[in-house]
Amino acid sequence: xxxxxxxxxxxxxxxxxxxxxxxxxxxxxxxxxxxxxxxxxxxxxxxxxxxxxxxxxxxxxxxxxxxxxxxxxxxxxxxxxxxxxxxxxxxxxxxxxxxxxxxxxxxxxxxxxxxxxxxxxxxxxxxxxxxxxxxxxxxxxxxxxxxxxxxxxxxxxxxxxxxxxxxxxxxxxxxxxxxxxxxxxxxxxxxxxxxxxxxxxxxxxxxxxxxxxxxxxxxxxxxxxxxxxxxxxxxxxxxxxxxxxxxxxxxxxxxxxxxxxxxxxxxxxxxxxxxxxxxxxxxxxxxxxxxxxxxxxxxxxxxxxxxxxxxxxxxxxxxxxxxxxxxxxxxxxxxxxxxxxxxxxxxxxxxxxxxxxxxxxxxxxxxxxxxxxxxxxxxxxxxxxxxxxxxxxxxxxxxxxxxxxxxxxxxxxxxxxxxxxxxxxxxxxxxxxxxxxxxxxxxxxxxxxxxxxxxxxxxxxxxxxxxxxxxxxxxxxxxxxxxxxxxxxxxxxxxxx
Ligand code: BGC
Numbered sequence: 446x447x448x449x450x451x452x453x454x455x456x457x458x459x460x461x462x463x464x465x466x467x468x469x470x471x472x473x474x475x476x477x478x479x480x481x482x483x484x485x486x487x488x489x490x491x492x493x494x495x496x497x498x499x500x501x502x503x504x505x506x507x508x509x510x511x512x513x514x515x516x517x518x519x520x521x522x523x524x525x526x527x528x529x530x531x532x533x534x535x536x537x538x539x540x541x542x543x544x545x546x547x548x549x550x551x552x553x554x555x556x557x558x559x560x561x562x563x564x565x566x567x568x569x570x571x572x573x574x575x576x577x578x579x580x581x582x583x584x585x586x587x588x589x590x591x592x593x594x595x596x597x598x599x600x601x602x603x604x605x606x607x608x609x610x611x612x613x614x615x616x617x618x619x620x621x622x623x624x625x626x627x628x629x630x631x632x633x634x635x636x637x638x639x640x641x642x643x644x645x646x647x648x649x650x651x652x653x654x655x656x657x658x659x660x661x662x663x664x665x666x667x668x669x670x671x672x673x674x675x676x677x678x679x680x681x682x683x684x685x686x687x688x689x690x691x692x693x694x695x696x697x698x699x700x701x702x703x704x705x706x707x708x709x710x711x712x713x714x715x716x717x718x719x720x721x722x723x724x725x726x727x728x729x730x731x732x733x734x735x736x737x738x739x740x741x742x743x744x745x746x747x748x749x750x751x752x753x754x755x756x757x758x759x760x761x762x763x764x765x766x767x768x769x770x771x772x773x774x775x776x777x778x779x780x781x782x783x784x785x786x787x788x789x790x791x792x793x794x795x796x797x798x799x800x801x802x803x804x805x806x807x808x809x810x811x812x813x814x815x816x817x818x819x820x821x822x823x824x825x826x827x828x829x830x831x832x833x834x835x836x837x838x839x840x841x842x843x844x845x846x847x848x849x850x851x852x853x854x855x856x857x858x859x860x861x862x863x864x865x866x867x868x869x870x871x872x873x874x875x876x877x878x879x880x881x882x883x884x885x886x887x888x889x890x891x892x893x894x895x896x897x898x899x900x901x902x903x904x905x906x907x908x909x910x911x912x913x914x915x916x917x918x919x920x921x922x923x924x925x926x927x928x929x930x931x932x933x934x935x936x937x938x939x940x941x942x
Pocket of ligand 1: 483634893
């Protein structure tokens with residue numbers, strides 16, 4: 446038995462471990478997360494350049510619900526002290542936030558480093574550390590410099606080196622104080638969602654080709670940035686780096702649908718995980734096969750999923766220090782029937798796999814049309830990932846519920862409670878080494894296509910107030926209590942509001 450299992454096992458004996466044992470293992474950590482474009486505002490402050498999200502929302506405001514945009518967002522660029530205060534009040538062990546690449550490197554390249562941009566993050570990091578909260582940094586959460594998009598963005602193979610250069614600047618600036626890193630947040634959104642549907646920046650639609658060029662280049666970019674840390678910084682700073690993928694659980698409608706459910710998992714999660722975490726590296730073989738067949742049927746000369754050379758496979762394979770993932774929801778999937786029509790993947794059906802998506806009636810809907818509540822999905826996903834890639838350290842980098850607002854958010858508390866119960870079962874019954882849980886989100890923020898309509902925050906933000914006043918919701922009080930108690934066995938009542 447390794448040290449982690451031994452620890453959990455001994456705690457289980459002491460506390461008589463059962464499904465109702467609601468305590469977390471010693472050393473388990475709680476955090477909350479945000480991202481730069483969703484909270485910072487100050488989109489053109491000082492020498493910051495335009496990101497693809499600035500361009501996307503300004504060019505055609507109707508792309509976003511109510512024509513909202515992130516120009517001011519939560520104004521975190523100017524409300525940094527308040528953000529640190531909230532994080533400290535909650536008693537978080539760590540705070541996950543992302544850096545704006547065009548704020549640090551206005552040209553996209555390391556030829557010019559913004560003093561004001563880098564100072565902002567220095568103050569944030571130092572302020573967190575002064576309160577005993579560990580900074581957990583994501584290098585890229587979708588706000589690519591527009592200058593790089595003009596050169597092809599993620600479809601240009603050179604971007605792997607551009608990203609590694611940016612990563613080196615960041616590790617040099619902050620590596621002395623920051624020990625937990627994520628290279629990319631949910632590359633599946635930057636590639637699949639963007640290039641298939643155009644509903645997220647850069648708004649370029651190229652489902653068969655752009656999606657997979659992006660997929661390959663982004664894997665290489667991650668790998669190069671990971672290796673820069675591993676070779677040049679890890680020996681002196683001893684930090685850890687990984688990538689945060691989005692894992693959406695696919696539940697087969699009947700046993701006969703298990704194969705299409707597994708294909709969907711490999712398509713959406715495997716394409717971004719297999720190259721990194723599998724023993725052999727490269728694309729998931731089942732998906733390689735499906736996409737090659739489809740590409741030829743569609744008249745391309747070869748698969749539009751670009752092949753990896755052996756050298757590239759070796760470059761990407763093994764570039765992780767833990768397995769990080771964001772998880773919100775699940776989908777039920779079944780084989781499509783003859784003549785059925787499809788809505789676009791990845792929000793809709795899995796047309797390329799001949800799969801139809803449905804939501805069972807007992808999965809409650811949320812404020813957005815894409816998420817349904819299915820807590821068992823997170824445990825199933827952990828088991829799937831362990832089976833696929835081995836007994837790794839798992840870190841949940843996002844999980845949360847969107848509502849239509851209000852301070853009394855019992856629904857969010859029960860969402861967190863049910864998901865955390867499944868996480869405890871995964872740890873205690875399935876022996877999963879899960880060490881961190883991150884609530885999304887610290888506060889209400891710019892929710893991409895949904896603007897400010899759906900609310901994910903532990904803190905409510907008043908977007909009509911120029912000061913963007915933040916007020917703790919009931920769930921913030923509850924989360925603080927579970928962190929203090931290191932157990933789910935806590936209660937809060939409305940009178941704290
Ligand atoms: C993203 C967040 C987003 C959240 C809720 C995740 O896919 O990383 O930026 O706000 O989902 O939609």
